Amino acid sequence: MRAFPSIVVPSGWYMVGWSSDFPIGTAKPLAYFGEDLVAYRGESGRLIVLDAYCRHMGAHLGYGGCVRGDSVACPYHGWVWGPDGRNTEIPYSSPDNMPRLKLKKWSVHEVDDIVLVYYSNDGRPPLYEPPERMIRFDGETWPACETTTKVWLNEKISPQYMAENAADAAHFKYIHRAADIASIAESKVEGGVFKARLDLTFGGHAEKTWATPTGPVSGSITTENLGLGLGWSRLQAFDDVIYLLGITPISPDAVDMRSTTWVARKRSDGSTMSEKVRDLWVAQQNAQVDADLNVWRHLSYVENAPWAQSETSTMRVLRRWAKQFYPAEANSSVAAAATEGASE
């Protein structure tokens, strides 16, 4: 049987969609982290996420719930739930007789068209702040839209695999066809964020490519993993490209994935990025994730991996960092199960 890093969904900020998925006045169901949720954008523009099931008789507010102001009315008997999750109205009962009922309210953060929700597996407040921006370069780009985004649904993987990629220099040659084994120039942990930078030559295999029209360029890939399920990388060479991948757990062993590619409209020689080259960047970035997925879909997690000397320090740092997102007891029970399995 395949092993996973944990039988528990790791805590963290996770992407549940793009802002445009949540128009004003519409309530929608979300099913993540083993929970059923309702997301709705109130008339003020605020996006609210609550537990889905009405406390009266259990109707799902995401199926037919009616947005009123910044509240949502249940489709079954019209009980109204405010943006803080409190029951504010029972249409056929006086306010004095109302029980004090409340739905759990989830933390939501929207930035650069990306919608994030915080999940905690142990009730602790968020371990790290959500990002203040996703688009890191100055200057214009295209907004997240159908041509710059991609969705993969119900993939049987752990979000930790994406985070491990950032510290795994050797796989760039075998999975992503980098000319040489890239070296990690820098990596560091800042609380819930793991940062790394790889220096490499782009287009080294040809005189010119669509990405390097003036010949090979030395550049870098900067990555930040904000918790285990949200990672962006910035490629800076002839072009400037930010690629965000959100890996959101449905359960401990299944996820939805969403990518967004922001390509700078200005190229480094001052010319304007064409839509054709932009689309090539989007396709290339998504193809890299597909290549990773071919491995991740069938990977059986090795808890105490026998690292080669060159990968030991970065991978150890990454795995130690990753542990903070799981409850301590869950980790040790999985480790024990893995050891038992190995001796059978």
Ligand code: FES
């Ligand atoms: S179940 Fe929601 S109002 Fe009755």
Ligand SMILES: [Fe+2]
């Ligand atoms: Fe990868």
